[in-house]
Every structure is written in structure tokens, then in C-alpha cells.
Amino acid sequence: MNYQGVLTKMQTENGSPIQYYLVFENDFLHVNQLLDKKISINFLRYQCLNCNLQKKVYRQGFCYDCFFDSPQTAAWIISPELSKAHLGIEDRDLEYEKRIQLRPHVVYLANSSNIKVGVTRKTQLPTRWIDQGAHEAIEIVEVPNRYLAGIVEMALKNHISDKTNWRMMLKNDLKDEDLVDWRNNLKQFIPEEASEYFLENNLETHLEFPVLRYPTVPKPLNLVKTPFYEGVLKGIKGQYLLFEDNTVFNVRANEGCVVSITVN
Known part of the structure; x- marks a missing residue:
């Protein structure tokens, strides 16, 4: 299955454990259901969360101009x-x-x-x-x-x-x-x-997080430097996806990135 859209912070529902959702413009992904599955993340381009233009993200998912103009920042x-x-x-x-x-x-x-x-x-x-x-x-x-x-x-x-x-x-x-x-x-x-x-x-x-295994030495994934990544999801904590090879992906820090996510 393939999902595509601009990343925003995962939506959550408190429970035992907490439920996580990636919400895109025309679809959503229940991230808890991906535990122990191999998924790939492919960075496609930027899209400012404020003006929706394909401009490089400066901070918090906003392009440079919007970051210094918007009341949200x-x-x-x-x-x-x-x-x-x-x-x-x-x-x-x-x-x-x-x-x-x-x-x-x-x-x-x-x-x-x-x-x-x-x-x-x-x-x-x-x-x-x-x-x-x-x-x-x-x-x-x-x-x-x-x-x-x-x-x-x-x-x-x-x-x-x-x-x-x-x-x-x-x-x-x-x-x-x-x-x-x-x-x-x-x-x-x-x-x-x-x-x-x-x-x-x-x-x-x-609070109880849906984690099967915690990383021993967390290695952050930078989508700009590594535009394609594939790994087995082992947990979700905070706004991070935790993978089997100790890679951790901060969804919140990558807001404004348009990605394609494939579930194998």
C-alpha cells in the first residue's frame, strides 16, 4: 500500500497504548497498525504548511517568508x-x-x-x-x-x-x-x-506508548540527506517513529516535507 502527502505532526488518541495517525489531504494512516512491518519513506519535495507553495521549509514546516510573517510562528x-x-x-x-x-x-x-x-x-x-x-x-x-x-x-x-x-x-x-x-x-x-x-x-x-523495542543508540533520519529510507517499525514515542536498526524519524521536525510512504 502506498500513501502520499505533506507531513504534519502525527495526530493522537490517548489509550492503552496511545494511538497514532498520519493525516494527509485525502487519506490517513493508522501508524500503530504498521508495527513489525517494513515501511519505506521517500522524500519528494517541500510544501510550506502556510502558503502551500513548493518552497524550501525554513522552520516548523513554514517557508522563510511565512515563518517571519505568520502569527503561528x-x-x-x-x-x-x-x-x-x-x-x-x-x-x-x-x-x-x-x-x-x-x-x-x-x-x-x-x-x-x-x-x-x-x-x-x-x-x-x-x-x-x-x-x-x-x-x-x-x-x-x-x-x-x-x-x-x-x-x-x-x-x-x-x-x-x-x-x-x-x-x-x-x-x-x-x-x-x-x-x-x-x-x-x-x-x-x-x-x-x-x-x-x-x-x-x-x-x-x-501514558503508555506503542513500542515493541526501544533503540539502543538512536540514529536520527534526515530526509534531505537520506531521501529514501526503508526499515521495520518497532515503536512510536513522542513524535518519533522507531525502527529495528536504531533509526529514529522525528515526524514533527520534518513537517512540510512531501513524502511517499509504502507499506510492504
Whole structure:
């Protein structure tokens, strides 16, 4: 069977295990059904996710022009403390910024390779944790806008990491942590203007990924350097496909690549 389309991040459904889908314009692929099967990935060309033109992708699936023009790639996306919609101040598109920024956001702890702090819209849970490959996670605060979430994250970053070691995550080189205890210990560092939003009674969320075998020495697949790859799929974790020969393919990092996928 052959599937063709532009790559976007895999869609997910939480379950035991998590279900993954590659969604194309006219078709979709239930990736869990490919476990233990040989598949090939063939890079055909680029297609910007914003303007849909066949232009080289610069970052996040966007061409150079769209990356620096679109509100979807503004600095506040990565750095939520830069959000200004709550003040009525426009960055690139105030109406878009209000729709995204002026919604409930969560600051959380996630354990993927280590415990890290992060921010996401409330509606993106547990999707955000799944995308990061976290096997356990917990909310710390739920605030009414992105700015407040950003300043909480900034304060907590002085006491805990905000990065994931993707190699450790993919090797499943992990240990369980008491995230309730971590959350309670970090309460003292939450800025006063967000302290009323602290969540005291929620419990950890545990996530199960569909992996038959983890790579021992993960080798990232770069489609530009290696436009054709074939291997046996052994697992899916985060936004990565894990293959029998230790090759790992980050779907999210290859958004905007038009590919042909063949299932043998």
C-alpha cells in the first residue's frame, strides 16, 4: 500500500497504548497498525504548511517568508511570557493572538527523559505530553491566559529544567518520579500574581506508548540527506517513529516535507 502527502505532526488518541495517525489531504494512516512491518519513506519535495507553495521549509514546516510573517510562528509561541494580547497589544495579528493567548493555559511537569516544566493550552492536554514522549505528567497551575503561564514557567525554570534529552527519552532510559511531591515543592516559587491558580489535588497522568523495542543508540533520519529510507517499525514515542536498526524519524521536525510512504 502506498500513501502520499505533506507531513504534519502525527495526530493522537490517548489509550492503552496511545494511538497514532498520519493525516494527509485525502487519506490517513493508522501508524500503530504498521508495527513489525517494513515501511519505506521517500522524500519528494517541500510544501510550506502556510502558503502551500513548493518552497524550501525554513522552520516548523513554514517557508522563510511565512515563518517571519505568520502569527503561528511569532516569538510568543516559544516564549509565552512575551504574550501581550491581554494588554490589547498586537504582535502580528491581534485577533489570532487573542484567540490563542486569552484561553486557559496550564503549566505542568512532564517526565520524559527527566522532569521538565512546560506550558500549553488546557485543550492541548494530554496531547502536549504525548508529543513530548512523557510517560508521566501533572499540572501545576491553570491560569486564564498565556502570559501568566509564561511568567510561572520562567520562575520555575530557575529550579527545574525546561528541556528534554531526546536520546534518553527514545532509549526509555527513565525513572519514575513523585510528581505530586515535585509540584508541592515548587509551589513556593510561583509568582504572587499567579499563586491563586495553584492546583493542589490533581494526580499524575500516566501514558503508555506503542513500542515493541526501544533503540539502543538512536540514529536520527534526515530526509534531505537520506531521501529514501526503508526499515521495520518497532515503536512510536513522542513524535518519533522507531525502527529495528536504531533509526529514529522525528515526524514533527520534518513537517512540510512531501513524502511517499509504502507499506510492504
